[in-house]
Amino acid sequence: MKIDFIIIGQGIAGTCFAFELIRRNKSFVIIDKYDSTSSSQIALGVYNPLVLKWFTKVWNVDNQLHDFNIFYNDLKSISTDTFAYDNGIYKFLHNPYDQNNWLSKSSNRNTSLYMSSDLKSINNPGLVFNKFFGLVNFSGRVDVQLLLNSFRSYCKSVNKLINEQFDYKSLTVNNNLISYKKIKADKIIFCEGYKAVDNPFFSKIKFKPTKGELLVIYSKNLDLDKIIHSKFLFIPLGNDYYSVGATYNWNDITNETTLNGRQQLVNMLDSFLQVPYKIIHHKAGIRPSIFDRRPVVGSHSEHKNMYILNGLGTRGVLLAPYLSNVLCNYIYNNTLINLEIDYSRM
Ligand SMILES: Cc1cc2nc3c(=O)[nH]c(=O)nc-3n(C[C@H](O)[C@H](O)[C@H](O)COP(=O)(O)OP(=O)(O)OC[C@H]3O[C@@H](n4cnc5c(N)ncnc54)[C@H](O)[C@@H]3O)c2cc1C
Incomplete structure (x- = not known):
């Protein structure tokens, strides 16, 4: 046949x-x-309609989000599992320049749909920084x-x-x-x-393959339910597990984990958390990128x-x-x- x-x-x-x-x-x-x-x-598994470095829209993102929503809705015909969580990304705005830039872009007709019009706080004693987050709308995570x-x-x-x-x-x-x-x-x-x-x-x-590394950590006392982007993404996985990543490396195209990759992620965690954590996994993979992106x-x-x-x-x-x-x-x-x-x- x-x-x-x-x-x-x-x-x-x-x-x-x-x-x-x-x-x-x-x-x-x-x-x-x-x-x-x-x-x-x-x-x-994070999906995000913005380029977080510039606060601009991702290429063709309105169409991408449209098809994304149809896809996850229609998947219900073959599975009862939940795959996509639309809970937003909290972008940490390090300095007054970033904060002003966010507020100005959030009133721009082109990007306003995807950006909170005010700055948010996250009241969590486990975080070093609790203020000055921009919330990215229509973003979240797929398992x-x-x-x-x-x-x-x-x-x-x-x-x-x-x-x-x-x-x-x-x-x-x-x-x-x-x-x-x-x-x-x-x-x-x-x-x-x-x-x-x-x-x-x-x-x-x-x-132009790009290696990425990430850590999965366990932190009993953090109790955080929000995705945060500072230098890297920090993602709650449930049951006190979190993932953090991912690094970029264009020179070493193996899926071996490296000390350098681990150190970059640990540095971010140490500047970001003020509760103890334990590293559970360290993983590496290769993103299939093309020369013109x-x-x-x-x-x-x-x-x-x-x-x-x-x-x-x-x-x-x-x-x-x-x-x-x-x-x-x-x-x-x-x-x-x-x-x-x-x-x-x-
Ligand atoms: C650390 C890291 C974090 C990332 N985080 C995100 C994120 O948060 N959000 C996001 O959108 N993207 C993220 N990405 C990028 C994302 O993972 C990739 O864009 C995407 O997974 C690529 O999917 P793919 O199906 O094209 O390729 P792959 O995932 O590589 O799948 C290809 C499959 O084909 C199989 N295969 C290949 N060749 C053959 C063959 N000849 N015969 C049989 N089987 C074959 C492979 O074994 C594999 O199962 C991340 C990537 C990395 C490395």
């Missing part, structure tokens, strides 16, 4: 694309070699691990998931048919994250039934539902892909 799609990779990109196919009544199988250190398995694991279980239960390394040499492509071992499909899509650097079909993509979607230049969804960089959580919708509209409704993100720019 011929199916509609073979999907390579089940990170946040492959998961969102597969769910978009379910919404459109298309059949698929996912081939994914499970990797507990993949970017999606490591991700802090990406839960989402991936839950969707994986669903796919396994309906025989749509093969846990193996994809072997490029076993793939045969012609215009109407994709054959891979015993599988026949109309189309194939690669959602491989940074491992796509080894993909022979999309070798033109100019990746834009994602990459579209079809292969020669094989029109072969597609790519990659380059989610630091913002996979918000981008993945949006890009899946854009790509499916391109494939099934003949809409155009914005040239800024189209694979043809490579």
Whole structure:
């Protein structure tokens, strides 16, 4: 039997694309070699419509949030779990310049929707700073691990998931048919994250992979329920666990944790908390970033039934539902892909 799609990779990109196919009544199988250190398995899961350095809007964020909300609402058709928490991010404004800048941008028509019009306090004796926070609206966190694991279980239960390394040499492509071992499909899509650097079909993509490290800590006395951004993000996970991260490193592209990464995060924690904490985990992963900081979607230049969804960089959580919708509209409704993100720019 011929199916509609073979999907390579089940990170946040492959998961969102597969769910978009379910919404459109298309059949698929996912081939994914499970990797507990993949970017999606490591991700802090924060989604945020603002660039917190400049207080400007993220590229195309209104459309991204629209598709994000539809995605998490529609997921309820296959899962009773809660994946997304819309509880805001408290941006710590270190000095009067940042505070004034926030207040001025929060009255700007372009950004006001996403920024509190006043500065907030957080009354928590465990924090060194309790005043001068700007609240980012329509932001929060997705439990990406839960989402991936839950969707994986669903796919396994309906025989749509093969846990193996994809072997490029076993793939045969012609215009109407994709054959891979015993599988026949109309189309194939690669959602491989940074491992796509080894993909022979999309070798033109100019990746700039970015390593990120994070800590998971336990602090019995902190009792904080808000996401805070100071130098790094600080995220309550429940039951007195918190994650903090993530660092940026463009030179060391391994998923080994480093002393330097740990020290940067510990320095932030020590300047930020005045209660004891214990480090539980230290993790590292590689973000699939592209040289021009834009994602990459579209079809292969020669094989029109072969597609790519990659380059989610630091913002996979918000981008993945949006890009899946854009790509499916391109494939099934003949809409155009914005040239800024189209694979043809490579
Ligand atoms: C420390 C850290 C913190 C982050 N925090 C955030 C955050 O707070 N918010 C946010 O939006 N983003 C965050 N990110 C970025 C986010 O994780 C990425 O944008 C996103 O996860 C990329 O997803 P992906 O599906 O493209 O790739 P991946 O997550 O890498 O998934 C690819 C999957 O495909 C599989 N695969 C690849 N090649 C093959 C093959 N040939 N055969 C079989 N399987 C294959 C891999 O094993 C993996 O399971 C963070 C990243 C890091 C490292």
